Amino acid sequence: MKNNFIGILLFVIPLAVVGLTDQKKEINQQVQTWVSINTVTKFADHWGVIGDFHIRRNDFVADPSFYFIRGGISYLPNSNVSINLGYAHMWLAPSNPDWSTFADENRIYQQAQLNAKFGNVSILQRLRNEQRWQEKIVDDKPSGDWRFTNRIRYLMSFTFRISDKKSWPQMVLSDEILLHFGEEVVYNTFDQNRFFIGIKKNINPKWSYDFGYMNVYQQKYSGYQYDMNHTIRLFFYLSTSIRKKAPSEIENSGDE
Template sequence: MLKFGIVILVALFPLIGMGQVQNEKVIKQQSQSWFALNNNITFNKHWGVLADFQLRRNEFLDTDSFYYLRGAAAYTTENKQTIALGYGHVWNAPSNPNCTTFSNEDFIFQMYDFSSKMGKVSVLNRFRNEQRWQQVIVDDVWTGDKVFSDRVRYLVSFDIPIFKKKTMPSLVVSNEILLQFGKEIVYNTFDQNWFFVGIKQSITPKLSFDFGYMNVYQQKKSGYQYNMNHTLRLFFYYRNNVNSLTHFGHHS
């Protein structure tokens, strides 16, 4: 499974240069913080729902970057492969500090992931395909137009035990590449690359978090301008069964 993931990454990287202009590359260094609550509620061993809320801030905590909601119906096979279909909405803050209008984005997505073991290391491979409709904002006003793009994402993540006790944190290293396509996507087929290194820690059997450094490298629409976002990431993960939630409700 690991070799399969590496082959996918190698195959995708030649696409990064497609359609780029030949201007000298300009990289803007920025700092961010990124917080998320990712929920996985199961109905039985196969069916469940995913529900995520995320927010990102610029200049560590100073200004808005985006607010993000995503939900999906998910099906897990006997061998722990998961497919999901869902919808999400993003409120993107304006990059110009003198503007106040957020750009709304609607998207539907399809997801497939599978987990495997490489010795004691847990490996997650995840594919997502997103169909996105983003508002066009000009002079702080929505023009009434939306831009459509299709974005393909591939993530590989390694959960590496560093202590013998399972109650101690593990090391997490992951990378996700995002490619986009569409009529308006001329110079930046390569959208972003997200590299993360940090720790993963269980709080309870149903709640855990990861915390660490994330590098968000993004190519802008011009093709030669890039953002290098040095990001402090804190993601919480909640997993439960609907029967447990119902049981809790009867006793509260």
């Protein structure tokens, strides 16, 4: 009897484990458009304020994905290093097509950025830590509950000068990995990866932009569902100063 019971357990337990973990991978492919303006204003030799505004839409531009605003203060010990601290807010569109209620998200973030240059290549590295409070929506209504996660992001970006002519654009290649942790993060410590290839061009000494293709590969909380977002990205950058000296040369790499 005892041997039979053990035999049944040895047969049932593996089946239960397989049932929990062997979910078929589902990938949702979609096309997005992402536009933003990212600003840096230097008000002292080593201090500045930053402000970003982002709009991302699904099905090219047909449906909303999110609206995002971020602000903060930046400390610049030298021309190659910046340390930022600030707050951000997101309005996230519902994924259910029958719903209309946007979910709020509040963030506090800390960031360190390092710029370096080797020949014709500029290298930007950014480490950002975010504390996120995401509102839960149930039956198209705010539930009053919030999900808390801590997300760590690492970005490495390469900008290649392809011509000595200043009128020519530069080539940009970057990748960012995002990991998050929290009580409800069980199956997807990996949050997403963002790969970008495109061009960067200066409009004038204060304004510049980058334009290109971004692939956003994001894992859902279920662990087996993913979004593969083929994103057309257009980011504008404004660098100004309220000092009498020349405008700041901080390279802003703001994204949601």
